[in-house]
Amino acid sequence: MNYNLLKGKRGIIFGALDENSIAWKVAERAFEEGAIFTLTNTPIALRKGDIYQLAEKCNSTVIAADVTDLTDLENLYQESMNILGGKFDFMLHSVGMSPNVRKGLPYDELNYEYLNKTLDISAISFHKILQTAKKLDVLNEWSSVIALSYIAAQRTLASYHDMAEAKAMLESIARSFGYHYGIAKKVRINTISQSPTKTTAGAGIEGFNSFYSYSDCMSPLGNASAADCANYCVVLFSDMTRMVTMQNLYHDGGFSSMGISEKLMSNCFTCKGDCK
Numbered sequence: 705m706n707y708n709l710l711k712g713k714r715g716i717i718f719g720a721l722d723e724n725s726i727a728w729k730v731a732e733r734a735f736e737e738g739a740i741f742t743l744t745n746t747p748i749a750l751r752k753g754d755i756y757q758l759a760e761k762c763n764s765t766v767i768a769a770d771v772t773d774l775t776d777l778e779n780l781y782q783e784s785m786n787i788l789g790g791k792f793d794f795m796l797h798s799v800g801m802s803p804n805v806r807k808g809l810p811y812d813e814l815n816y817e818y819l820n821k822t823l824d825i826s827a828i829s830f831h832k833i834l835q836t837a838k839k840l841d842v843l844n845e846w847s848s849v850i851a852l853s854y855i856a857a858q859r860t861l862a863s864y865h866d867m868a869e870a871k872a873m874l875e876s877i878a879r880s881f882g883y884h885y886g887i888a889k890k891v892r893i894n895t896i897s898q899s900p901t902k903t904t905a906g907a908g909i910e911g912f913n914s915f916y917s918y919s920d921c922m923s924p925l926g927n928a929s930a931a932d933c934a935n936y937c938v939v940l941f942s943d944m945t946r947m948v949t950m951q952n953l954y955h956d957g958g959f960s961s962m963g964i965s966e967k968l969m970s971n972c973f974t975c976k977g978d979c980k
């Protein structure tokens with residue numbers, strides 16, 4: 705169902721890699737709701753090629769940018785303004801990567817250069833996209849900016865690794881920058897803490913299938929899908945949520961409020977591990 709919630713709005717969507725990406729689903733929904741936007745990802749991700757299919761479907765243009773590179777970001781904003789014909793009303797930061805996870809290093813043997821990279825790509829880049837946007841004054845008043853987070857920012861989930869530190873910092877940046885940009889331009893900044901979702905980044909986490917089924921068993925509504933997350937993003941980009949800012953918003957079927965569920969007790973304490 706379409707509600708034209710984003711009619712006349714312009715934006716930038718970071719992080720669509722393939723059709724499983726959360727950003728991909730957000731782009732599809734934002735397009736259905738009447739938004740115009742550019743899509744961006746790293747040059748390597750663009751070489752994979754899938755994003756061009758999304759661009760065609762959404763009548764969008766793809767612009768390469770490494771989210772950690774300030775020059776790339778300035779260029780992305782200038783080009784996007786030329787293409788879209790004005791300043792932006794929304795941005796989605798749907799980006800994450802940990803070299804420590806990729807290399808399979810144990811958490812208590814972190815490589816600190818890799819940790820810096822994890823933090824730069826997965827958290828500080830959120831500050832970079834906001835600081836560059838503010839410097840170039842590319843966001844309209846009452847714009848909405850969202851980054852995607854995970855409950856490992858608050859709780860220890862074994863094997864989420866140094867991405868937990870990145871998500872904690874990401875959520876903190878939303879609060880801190882939400883204050884400064886709110887005062888300056890009434891820009892809203894939030895994070896969405898999403899259920900485990902079957903994507904390339906998700907599958908990179910060791911034991912992802914256990915995360916997925918545990919949280920599905922625990923949550924009264926089950927895990928929220930990428931398509932559900934896209935609906936939530938659209939509402940947060942829209943004028944229907946103008947006074948929501950500096951929040952970490954759980955989008956997880958109720959998982960974050962649970963201690964233990966009957967389903968988990970009956971499935972997992974008796975299944976001897978075969979539900980994983």
Ligand SMILES: NC(=O)c1ccc[n+]([C@@H]2O[C@H](COP(=O)([O-])OP(=O)(O)OC[C@H]3O[C@@H](n4cnc5c(N)ncnc54)[C@H](O)[C@@H]3O)[C@@H](O)[C@H]2O)c1
Nearest residue numbers: 719721725726749771798799800852900901903904905906
């Ligand atoms: N999949 C899950 O279970 C889950 C749960 C909660 C939150 N999230 C978060 O959602 C976001 C999107 O991840 P996803 O699950 O859709 O996976 P995904 O792999 O489809 O998306 C991650 C994206 O980050 C991009 N990226 C990596 N380094 C970059 C850089 N330097 N510059 C620009 N882009 C870069 C990748 O190319 C990719 O498009 C991430 O922040 C992730 O942590 C995912």
